[in-house]
Amino acid sequence: xxxxxxxxxxxxxxxxxxxxxxxxxxxxxxxxxxxxxxxxxxxxxxxxxxxxxxxxxxxxxxxxxxxxxxxxxxxxxxxxxxxxxxxxxxxxxxxxxxxxxxxxxxxxxxxxxxxxxxxxxxxxxxxxxxxxx
Amino acid sequence: xxxxxxxxxxxxxxxxxxxxxxxxxxxxxxxxxxxxxxxxxxxxxxxxxxxxxxxxxxxxxxxxxxxxxxxxxxxxxxxxxxxxxxxxxxxxxxxxxxxxxxxxxxxxxxxxxxxxxxxxxxxxxxxxxxxxxxxxxxxxxxxxxxxxxxxxxxxxxxxxxxxxxxxxxxxxxxxxxxxxxxxxxxxxxxxxxxxxxxxxxxxxxxxxxxxxxxxxxxxxxxxxxxxxxxxxxxxxxxxxxxxxxxxxxxxxxxxxxxxxxxxxxxxxxxxxxxxxxxxxxxxxxxxxxxxxxxxxxxxxxxxxxxxxxxxxx
Amino acid sequence: xxxxxxxxxxxxxxxxxxxxxxxxxxxxxxxxxxxxxxxxxxxxxxxxxxxxxxxxxxxxxxxxxxxxxxxxxxxxxxxxxxxxxxxxxxxxxxxxxxxxxxxxxxxxxxxxxxxxxxxxxxx
Numbered sequence: 041x042x043x044x045x046x047x048x049x050x051x052x053x054x055x056x057x058x059x060x061x062x063x064x065x066x067x068x069x070x071x072x073x074x075x076x077x078x079x080x081x082x083x084x085x086x087x088x089x090x091x092x093x094x095x096x097x098x099x100x101x102x103x104x105x106x107x108x109x110x111x112x113x114x115x116x117x118x119x120x121x122x123x124x125x126x127x128x129x130x131x132x133x134x135x136x137x138x139x140x141x142x143x144x145x146x147x148x149x150x151x152x153x154x155x156x157x158x159x160x161x162x163x164x165x166x167x168x169x170x171x172x173x
Numbered sequence: 174x175x176x177x178x179x180x181x182x183x184x185x186x187x188x189x190x191x192x193x194x195x196x197x198x199x200x201x202x203x204x205x206x207x208x209x210x211x212x213x214x215x216x217x218x219x220x221x222x223x224x225x226x227x228x229x230x231x232x233x234x235x236x237x238x239x240x241x242x243x244x245x246x247x248x249x250x251x252x253x254x255x256x257x258x259x260x261x262x263x264x265x266x267x268x269x270x271x272x273x274x275x276x277x278x279x280x281x282x283x284x285x286x287x288x289x290x291x292x293x294x295x296x297x298x299x300x301x302x303x304x305x306x307x308x309x310x311x312x313x314x315x316x317x318x319x320x321x322x323x324x325x326x327x328x329x330x331x332x333x334x335x336x337x338x339x340x341x342x343x344x345x346x347x348x349x350x351x352x353x354x355x356x357x358x359x360x361x362x363x364x365x366x367x368x369x370x371x372x373x374x375x376x377x378x379x380x381x382x383x384x385x386x387x388x389x390x391x392x393x394x395x396x397x398x399x400x401x402x403x404x405x406x407x408x409x410x411x412x413x414x415x416x417x418x419x420x421x422x423x424x425x426x427x428x429x430x431x432x433x434x435x436x437x438x439x440x441x442x443x444x445x446x447x448x449x450x451x452x453x454x455x456x457x458x459x460x461x462x463x464x465x466x467x468x469x470x471x472x473x474x475x476x477x478x479x480x481x482x483x484x485x486x
Numbered sequence: 487x488x489x490x491x492x493x494x495x496x497x498x499x500x501x502x503x504x505x506x507x508x509x510x511x512x513x514x515x516x517x518x519x520x521x522x523x524x525x526x527x528x529x530x531x532x533x534x535x536x537x538x539x540x541x542x543x544x545x546x547x548x549x550x551x552x553x554x555x556x557x558x559x560x561x562x563x564x565x566x567x568x569x570x571x572x573x574x575x576x577x578x579x580x581x582x583x584x585x586x587x588x589x590x591x592x593x594x595x596x597x598x599x600x601x602x603x604x605x606x607x608x609x
Contacts (some may be wrong), residue, residue, distance in 0.1 A: 078573075080538065081541055088541060385569035385572060394593075425588035
């Protein structure tokens with residue numbers, strides 16, 4: 041089985057690298073093109089959040105398995121300022137950096153599982169999973 | 174037979190993660206199983222025939238010919254003995270899947286597959302009884318060693334069959350879904366998507382993907398989605414419909430939705446779907462006319478064929 | 487990666503050739519806004535056929551591009567969005583509202599021609 045990749049995120053060009061890695065792994069695992077695109081798009085959004093809010097962080101992309109199901113997990117980690125109000129950040133239309141404000145709730149819609157941990161001292165970690173159909 | 178033996182030795186040599194025996198506490202079962210395997214191998218021809226006979230007698234695998242049953246029985250028998258010998262079930266698993274794939278389309282049922290494996294168990298157990306009946310203690314120990322291995326084998330085959338069956342059912346459902354949402358090209362640049370029946374989120378998603386591909390391959394400019402045949406719509410499905418309309422627009426196609434029932438119209442209003450984004454026309458006929466107008470075709474009623482010239486000037 | 491901008495008649499055509507970073511997109515937006523005025527273009531086509539991901543930043547930049555060129559006197563049409571990309575975009579809530587779209591370059595040209603004809607007959 042394919043192994044995991046870590047992409048350091050420090051600038052906007054890293055966003056492109058991260059999503060390309062994600063797409064590569066997704067097609068390697070046999071995801072249909074539509075789902076590979078959903079995964080790549082989700083990674084793009086998560087990586088962009090790191091660049092916009094935390095400046096530096098990393099994206100970890102790895103295959104996962106649960107019973108018969110094969111999937112892909114993406115962990116976006118940063119040591120930035122953290123998200124002050126998580127429930128607010130998960131509302132459609134909310135943004136603090138002049139973006140479209142569809143970031144996190146939009147990402148949640150693209151994937152099967154979404155998990156967010158954030159606090160003021162240790163930064164933000166978003167974990168998403170998508171299972172093969 | 175020669176190469177089969179070498180293959181067997183190879184398997185013994187390789188370590189395999191899932192083993193029936195031996196766990197360290199059952200170390201004593203190993204020599205017994207070895208003896209058992211030798212017995213089954215020596216009487217292969219006779220036991221195999223006995224088994225095939227019992228299968229026919231029990232009216233199992235009726236969809237298959239006698240020759241086919243015998244050929245499969247031989248393979249299962251050899252796999253069976255091999256599992257007893259090596260403890261590795263992977264080869265049997267693979268064979269069970271392969272067998273299931275071949276016999277499921279012919280209508281073989283789960284109980285038949287379980288039935289034949291249990292019959293083999295019985296045939297083998299009887300032959301062990303016959304051989305060791307003089308030494309009751311040894312017979313008991315042999316059966317103790319045989320029992321768990323035989324159960325595991327029966328289980329492996331049954332599970333393999335059921336899994337394969339489920340896979341085929343899923344595949345068929347998928348195929349039926351594809352068929353139930355045909356994207357039709359009625360004329361150049363115009364697609365019609367008549368949706369009939371219940372839409373769940375999975376089908377809605379599939380439908381969208383299919384339509385988007387259809388727009389691209391047919392270079393469609395206008396799509397008419399007719400939902401006359403859809404009885405009910407909840408908020409999730411309604412949102413899917415809106416997304417379908419939006420995604421089609423991103424590809425450059427205009428969507429016209431027709432056949433909204435009063436109930437669905439009420440649902441959409443109640444849940445607050447943004448109807449401004451949706452281009453709706455009462456019925457399919459009206460939708461196609463609207464589409465043709467958008468495409469720049471002139472619609473002329475058949476009843477007044479000569480009005481066209483007067484319109485032109 | 488720089489995006490080449492071609493002038494064809496009264497239109498500007500920008501064909502994206504590969505994956506674009508944020509800076510590349512911003513550069514494309516600014517270059518088109520500038521060229522539209524200087525070359526007196528009436529229409530702009532941005533061909534995104536090769537883009538395999540369109541995230542919120544790309545969507546916003548393309549939308550801004552369309553609005554900026556409109557203010558400078560040219561209509562913009564985005565062409566070549568792939569079916570999977572469109573699917574992902576709407577799931578994310580990105581619908582390029584107020585921006586015209588067409589299937590491909592050919593359709594984009596036809597769209598602009600029609601639009602030009604209409605505005606000329608009107609005016």
